[in-house]
Amino acid sequence: MERQQRLRIAIQKSGRLTDHSLDLLARCGLKYSRGKDQLMCYGENMPLDVLFVRDDDIPDLVQEDVCDLGLVGLNVIEEKRLAMAARGAQARFELIQRLDFGRCRLAIAVPDDFPYRDLSSLAGRRIATTYPHVLARFLRENSIEAEIVTLSGAVEIAPRLGRADVICDLVSTGSTLLANHLREVTTVLQSEAALIRTPVPLPDEKADWVRRLLVRIDGVQQVKESKYIMLHAPRSALPQIAKLLPGSESPTVIPLDGHGDKVAVHAVCRENVFWETLEALKAAGASALLVLPVEKMLP
Ligand code: ATP
Ligand code: ZN
Numbered sequence: 001m002e003r004q005q006r007l008r009i010a011i012q013k014s015g016r017l018t019d020h021s022l023d024l025l026a027r028c029g030l031k032y033s034r035g036k037d038q039l040m041c042y043g044e045n046m047p048l049d050v051l052f053v054r055d056d057d058i059p060d061l062v063q064e065d066v067c068d069l070g071l072v073g074l075n076v077i078e079e080k081r082l083a084m085a086a087r088g089a090q091a092r093f094e095l096i097q098r099l100d101f102g103r104c105r106l107a108i109a110v111p112d113d114f115p116y117r118d119l120s121s122l123a124g125r126r127i128a129t130t131y132p133h134v135l136a137r138f139l140r141e142n143s144i145e146a147e148i149v150t151l152s153g154a155v156e157i158a159p160r161l162g163r164a165d166v167i168c169d170l171v172s173t174g175s176t177l178l179a180n181h182l183r184e185v186t187t188v189l190q191s192e193a194a195l196i197r198t199p200v201p202l203p204d205e206k207a208d209w210v211r212r213l214l215v216r217i218d219g220v221q222q223v224k225e226s227k228y229i230m231l232h233a234p235r236s237a238l239p240q241i242a243k244l245l246p247g248s249e250s251p252t253v254i255p256l257d258g259h260g261d262k263v264a265v266h267a268v269c270r271e272n273v274f275w276e277t278l279e280a281l282k283a284a285g286a287s288a289l290l291v292l293p294v295e296k297m298l299p
Pocket of ligand 1: 014054072074075103170
């Protein structure tokens with residue numbers, strides 16, 4: 001009964017997505033307590049509980065309606081979708097929002113001494129990966145016939161162990177590849193974290209909380225880069241200044257008592273404000289420039 005009324009979201013228990021996922025939920029206003037090794041934690045101020053699991057289990061937990069929501073990488077989502085399609089089934093979870101963390105790419109990398117020219121160099125080779133279905137689609141789309149060696153981890157050492165000629169693995173900075181004498185040659189899939197939901201319709205109250213959560217997530221994502229900028233300027237410089245403010249809607253213009261033609265300009269910029277922009281604003285006549293971070297925003 002309890003389960004009926006509270007939303008349940010699955011996130012990665014411990015890994016690259018964990019801190020960002022918890023941070024996102026906290027920024028959405030969720031207060032929770034988490035003990036060590038606890039599988040689940042209860043939201044104290046929202047009817048939302050968090051279940052900690054391996055990221056690979058998240059799509060199933062959501063499509064089987066054990067959890068209403070899940071936060072997981074597009075790479076895992078796509079592999080799951082294709083694996084199900086290969087069995088003639090259709091994935092039942094729904095992707096509802098991409099999130100701006102967990103960015104990485106599934107890429108093919110070859111040993112330093114591998115004679116790579118273009119994709120055709122992969123023909124007839126053994127490619128080690130933990131994403132066999134995404135890789136198979138890529139090879140099919142590029143008409144390359146190669147052997148896929150499916151591993152459950154430690155893909156980057158497969159060439160050295162003689163288990164494969166090249167690899168197809170997740171990369172973000174490329175430092176792991178470098179350490180293993182591998183060279184990235186092509187991208188197979190761009191990935192980032194995303195929010196998925198159960199295919200089962202939610203009762204009104206839960207559906208309402210999902211909507212509220214989505215609005216808050218949107219707000220959180222928007223403020224990440226947003227800045228509040230304040231400055232003084234002669235009224236005549238306003239058109240020029242408005243053009244320089246990065247990603248802002250019409251700024252608020254406030255007259256300054258006793259300063260004749262001078263006004264104060266306040267604006268929300270949806271992008272970061274760099275020194276170059278401030279210098280350009282100053283050159284356009286602005287003074288007393290102040291840039292503040294934005295904490296919350298509700299469009
Ligand atoms: P689990 O124990 O939950 O199965 P894992 O080893 O599969 O953990 P992590 O390495 O923690 O997973 O990665 C989780 C997700 O983080 C990946 O599926 C991917 O979406 C994202 N990610 C971002 N950058 C990277 C990267 N450089 N390497 C691997 N994953 C990355
Ligand atoms: Zn995993």
